[in-house]
Amino acid sequence: MLRVQHSATAAEPHLMERLRSMVWGPAEFVGSPPLRLTAKGILAGCLAAVAIVGSTVAGAWYGIAGLAAGEGGLVCAALLILYLGGVRAGRALVGTVAVFAIGLALQTPQAAAGFVLAERGRAESVVVVSVEGASADAPGSGRYLCSVIDRDGVPMKVRIWRGCERTTRPGDAITVVHDVEGRVPPRGAEGGGSALDALSGLGGWLAGLVFACVVAVVRSYRLSAPDRGHRPSP
Numbered sequence: 001m002l003r004v005q006h007s008a009t010a011a012e013p014h015l016m017e018r019l020r021s022m023v024w025g026p027a028e029f030v031g032s033p034p035l036r037l038t039a040k041g042i043l044a045g046c047l048a049a050v051a052i053v054g055s056t057v058a059g060a061w062y063g064i065a066g067l068a069a070g071e072g073g074l075v076c077a078a079l080l081i082l083y084l085g086g087v088r089a090g091r092a093l094v095g096t097v098a099v100f101a102i103g104l105a106l107q108t109p110q111a112a113a114g115f116v117l118a119e120r121g122r123a124e125s126v127v128v129v130s131v132e133g134a135s136a137d138a139p140g141s142g143r144y145l146c147s148v149i150d151r152d153g154v155p156m157k158v159r160i161w162r163g164c165e166r167t168t169r170p171g172d173a174i175t176v177v178h179d180v181e182g183r184v185p186p187r188g189a190e191g192g193g194s195a196l197d198a199l200s201g202l203g204g205w206l207a208g209l210v211f212a213c214v215v216a217v218v219r220s221y222r223l224s225a226p227d228r229g230h231r232p233s234p
Contacts, residue, residue, distance in 0.1 A: 025090030025219030033218040044083060045213030049206050051076040052105050053112075053199070060112040063183035068112065073105030084216050093216035100209040107205055114198030116184045121177040123189055126150050128172045131164065144168065148176065162188025 027033075052073035059067020066072065080101055084094045126148040133144060146164035149155050156176075163174045178186035 023092045027219040037218045041214035041217030045210030048080040056108040057112040060116045070105045070109045077101035087220045089216040089220040097212045104205040113184045115195045117177045118195040118198050123177050125173045158185045160188045
């Protein structure tokens with residue numbers, strides 16, 4: 001009985017080390033992380049970020065519905081997660097990367113539409129015909145939706161919330177920006193920001209994604225490949 005207890009006690013540190021390696025990555029290096037892995041992590045994060053944002057912007061620019069909605073970005077996020085799984089990165093870090101990658105893919109469609117409108121949008125004055133107040137079951141949203149008609153009296157298919165304020169009344173004129181090629185829905189003017197300004201809101205997601213990729217790849221470092229065929233002797 002004493003021998004069995006001793007064997008279990010001796011195996012416990014090894015089990016804890018294995019669990020830590022699975023969750024956070026083995027990180028089998030001393031001192032600063034290897035520059036090669038740091039560069040690989042930066043490259044993986046940057047390529048994924050460019051692919052997620054670039055595919056969505058391209059979809060909005062050329063009117064490809066699936067890409068413009070962020071579906072291509074989600075595919076890129078999935079490929080990044082598969083890559084990190086392939087290098088056996090820690091599962092907690094892979095999950096962190098997944099949160100940033102998927103979050104970026106979901107946030108990019110609105111920014112991509114703003115990019116297109118900043119590049120080739122045309123501002124025009126429209127007339128408000130009705131105003132709908134903020135939803136009672138969404139406290140703090142503070143948004144009002146305006147139904148508008150253009151200068152020819154044709155109703156716009158979408159309601160405008162940018163520039164539609166609590167004080168806006170039917171008959172008021174507000175400025176909207178519409179895509180001259182009709183591939184992006186019109187929206188209220190926001191002060192004439194540049195195309196880069198439209199993407200600036202993604203900065204936090206981009207930085208978080210790259211940093212998480214670097215940590216995940218660096219901590220995946222192993223001194224030697226695990227011996228999967230090894231079996232302990234009886």
